[in-house]
Amino acid sequence: MDGNITEEQQxxxxxxxxxxxxxxxxxxxxxxxxxxxxxxxxxxxxxAAKEQASDAYTQVINSLESGNVxxxxxxxAFITAHESSQYSVLAALxxxxxxxxxxxxxxxxxxxxxxxxxxxxxxILPIAQTxxxxxxxxxxxxxxxxxxxxxxxxxxxxxxVAELRGDVLLQKGDSxxxxxxxxxxxxxxxxPALQIKLDDLAQ
Numbered sequence: 001m002d003g004n005i006t007e008e009q010q011x012x013x014x015x016x017x018x019x020x021x022x023x024x025x026x027x028x029x030x031x032x033x034x035x036x037x038x039x040x041x042x043x044x045x046x047x048a049a050k051e052q053a054s055d056a057y058t059q060v061i062n063s064l065e066s067g068n069v070x071x072x073x074x075x076x077a078f079i080t081a082h083e084s085s086q087y088s089v090l091a092a093l094x095x096x097x098x099x100x101x102x103x104x105x106x107x108x109x110x111x112x113x114x115x116x117x118x119x120x121x122x123x124i125l126p127i128a129q130t131x132x133x134x135x136x137x138x139x140x141x142x143x144x145x146x147x148x149x150x151x152x153x154x155x156x157x158x159x160x161v162a163e164l165r166g167d168v169l170l171q172k173g174d175s176x177x178x179x180x181x182x183x184x185x186x187x188x189x190x191x192p193a194l195q196i197k198l199d200d201l202a203q
Contacts, residue, residue: 053082053085053087054087056078056081056082056087057078057082057087057090057091060074060075060078060091061075061091061094063075064094064095064098071098072095072098072099075091075094075095076095078091079091079092079095079114083118086119086121086124088118089115089118089119089121089124089128090124092111092112092114092115092118093111093112093115093124093127093128093131095111096108096109096111096112096115096131097131099111100135105135105138105139108135109132109135109136109139112128112131112132112135113132115128116128116129116132122154125152125154126152126153126154126157126161129148129149129151129152130148130149130152130157130160130161130164132148133145133146133148133149133164133168134164136148137167137168137171140171142168142169142171142172145168146165146168146169149161149164149165149168158188159185159188159189160185160191162181162182162184162185162188163181163182163185163191163194163197165181166178166179166180166181166182166185166197167197169181170197170201175201178201179198179201182194182197182198182201183198186198
């Protein structure tokens, strides 16, 4: 503002400016505050949903581990109800484990395949992939098992994958390829039991 104008003129200029721009300022403030409130409300709802899913997950897994007769159905219902949550993937892994113990390998394959297709979590994905490969090998579907192992991209899992590939190849009857995989696993730093496997192949 011009420093030579009177206080009354300054007031008149402010009034004129407010008359011209006041509605926009108020509207902007309302929209801004509304957006902030809406975002905070959304965040609180998301957090509440996560906590609810966590509680429900704990309940169904405890039921599954206790051997409750309705547990499998309850876990499956939980997975269906929380498909977009990583808790559903964890539940599928736990359910597959129980199904393997019960000898229901086809059902376990279905659970693990679903888990793999519904997660990008680098901590969960290789677990599901290697478990699925083991089940395929148990079913003597060796090519499927090897194909699944090829999908494991996590660098920290490569030693374990190489050793598991050796196990599958040995089951398949290809001892030469199995030894090569074991040697690769040894170079990557695999389990202490690996040397025993190599010694057995050397006999």
